[in-house]
Amino acid sequence: MKFNIVxxxxxxxxxxxxxxxxxxxxxxxxxxxxGARKTPSSKKVYWVNDFGATTDSTKIITxxxxxxxxxxxKDGGGVVAxxxxxxxxxxxxxxxGVHLKIDKGVLLKGSTSFDDYxxxxxxxxxxxxxxxxxxxxxxxQKNVQVSGEGKVNAQGKxxxxxxxxxxxxxxxxxxxxxxxxxxxxxxTFLVQSSSDVTLKGLTFSNAGFWTVQLLYxxxxxxxxxxxxxxxxxxxxxxxxxxxxxxxxxxxxxCDIDCNDDDFCLKSGRDADGLRxxxxxxxxxxxxxxxxxxGGLLTLGSETSGGIRHVLATDLIAMGTGxxxxxxxxxxxxxxxxxxxxxxxxxxxxxxxxMYTMNWNPTYSYSSLPxxxxxxSIPAHWKTLLQKVEPAxxxxxxxxxxxxxxxxxxxxxxxxxxxxxxxSQLENFNFQNVEVNAATAGDVSNxxxxxxxEVSIKTxxxxxxxxxxxxxxxx
Numbered sequence: 001m002k003f004n005i006v007x008x009x010x011x012x013x014x015x016x017x018x019x020x021x022x023x024x025x026x027x028x029x030x031x032x033x034x035g036a037r038k039t040p041s042s043k044k045v046y047w048v049n050d051f052g053a054t055t056d057s058t059k060i061i062t063x064x065x066x067x068x069x070x071x072x073x074k075d076g077g078g079v080v081a082x083x084x085x086x087x088x089x090x091x092x093x094x095x096x097g098v099h100l101k102i103d104k105g106v107l108l109k110g111s112t113s114f115d116d117y118x119x120x121x122x123x124x125x126x127x128x129x130x131x132x133x134x135x136x137x138x139x140x141q142k143n144v145q146v147s148g149e150g151k152v153n154a155q156g157k158x159x160x161x162x163x164x165x166x167x168x169x170x171x172x173x174x175x176x177x178x179x180x181x182x183x184x185x186x187x188t189f190l191v192q193s194s195s196d197v198t199l200k201g202l203t204f205s206n207a208g209f210w211t212v213q214l215l216y217x218x219x220x221x222x223x224x225x226x227x228x229x230x231x232x233x234x235x236x237x238x239x240x241x242x243x244x245x246x247x248x249x250x251x252x253x254c255d256i257d258c259n260d261d262d263f264c265l266k267s268g269r270d271a272d273g274l275r276x277x278x279x280x281x282x283x284x285x286x287x288x289x290x291x292x293x294g295g296l297l298t299l300g301s302e303t304s305g306g307i308r309h310v311l312a313t314d315l316i317a318m319g320t321g322x323x324x325x326x327x328x329x330x331x332x333x334x335x336x337x338x339x340x341x342x343x344x345x346x347x348x349x350x351x352x353x354m355y356t357m358n359w360n361p362t363y364s365y366s367s368l369p370x371x372x373x374x375x376s377i378p379a380h381w382k383t384l385l386q387k388v389e390p391a392x393x394x395x396x397x398x399x400x401x402x403x404x405x406x407x408x409x410x411x412x413x414x415x416x417x418x419x420x421x422x423s424q425l426e427n428f429n430f431q432n433v434e435v436n437a438a439t440a441g442d443v444s445n446x447x448x449x450x451x452x453e454v455s456i457k458t459x460x461x462x463x464x465x466x467x468x469x470x471x472x473x474x
Contacts (some may be wrong), residue, residue, distance in 0.1 A: 040144070082102060084106055087108050091118060093137045095141055097143055103150050112155050122190070124181065125302065126273050129379070135154055151202070157206065166179050187210045187213055191217050196219050197221075199222045201225065216278065244267070244302075245266070245305050252284075261295045269304055270333075274333050285315070286311070289316045291320065299326045300325075300336070303332045326355045327354070329365065329394075330396075345406075349410070352408045353416070405431075406434070412438050413437055432453045437457070440464045442465040443472055
């Protein structure tokens with residue numbers, strides 16, 4: 001038979017395409033195992049109204065709700081539910097086997113007094129410290145569900161006002177780095193050190209701080225949640241969903257409108273995060289929308305424990321600050337790797353792609369101004385002031401990042417990517433990416449980037465500027 005080079009090339013190309021697709025599928029085979037493995041099975045209903053709860057929205061009924069939860073758990077589990085109406089509450093703590101059901105017609109409102117949120121041992125923005133409990137808490141529990149078509153309004157403006165007043169006082173003193181920690185604002189929903197937890201279908205609004213935090217937990221599902229943190233004004237740091245040193249997490253069908261990172265993965269900050277050394281890994285985020293906010297998908301800035309094995313797919317950004325943002329600092333350390341960002345559309349975003357290892361220096365780096373006595377400052381100040389030794393442990397690393405099937409209708413900048421001389425942005429892969437932007441942007445300290453079918457069209461006619469990089473081209 002006469003050798004046919006054309007036929008050979010066609011067959012070889014087909015073979016390589018098939019093997020590449022199979023390899024990718026095998027590489028992401030873990031994705032089918034994410035999410036809660038079970039939900040509470042008992043259908044017995046415990047009405048909080050039978051325990052004395054009233055819909056008088058001027059009366060705090062935290063203790064009554066907690067009594068219903070405790071009785072349900074003591075009996076082996078079941079459903080804790082509310083008759084239609086408005087309920088005012090502080091922190092409640094769910095227990096194993098309990099399904100808190102917040103149906104349509106039910107509105108839970110958070111107390112506007114810090115006294116109704118007892119301080120607990122937790123982690124905030126990368127360090128372990130005492131902090132107010134969230135409005136709804138799942139701590140050290142298994143097999144818990146919170147669901148329904150009802151609403152939770154955290155009424156967080158009392159936290160925002162406190163924060164802005166403290167910022168005004170702290171910044172002139174050189175204390176920007178600690179004000180977020182001293183303000184001690186209230187989260188809305190916390191899952192901490194727990195397994196098999198499902199959060200489904202609720203609408204959250206006006207968080208005092210982060211809306212949903214998943215901390216030190218595994219096998220968690222967040223499905224069909226809507227977050228609206230712009231109803232009563234623009235609240236600072238009102239993240240949407242923060243996945244923090246947690247594993248086997250599924251987030252799907254969510255719609256977030258907030259004033260900081262929309263979907264964010266974290267794993268600890270600086271010396272304290274390196275001490276804890278717990279990664280965020282095996283996370284799927286799919287079929288979600290980010291409206292206003294800091295980033296459709298943000299990894300960091302707390303990267304100390306590492307962030308890896310992440311699949312973000314079928315996402316939409318509409319008016320979001322950044323599309324795909326990886327951020328860290330030179331005191332964080334940790335490795336961000338094996339990240340898959342695919343099947344995404346963006347419209348009217350700031351930076352389509354934003355990667356930095358020196359994020360927000362006035363916040364990221366801690367130093368005690370003159371005139372303060374180290375021995376008399378709070379414990380969490382000392383935690384943030386602890387030096388990473390040796391300093392090389394604080395250098396973060398970003399590698400093996402895969403971006404595919406992304407269309408950006410308008411961005412102010414296509415890409416802003418800056419590694420470090422001692423830590424290059426390594427093995428970033430872009431395939432079938434189309435960006436329309438005002439300007440192209442720049443890449444520095446990168447190596448081994450691969451491009452296939454990448455188009456960047458700019459209003460100012462600029463091209464991506466590439467500096468101090470090796471094997472990087474657009």
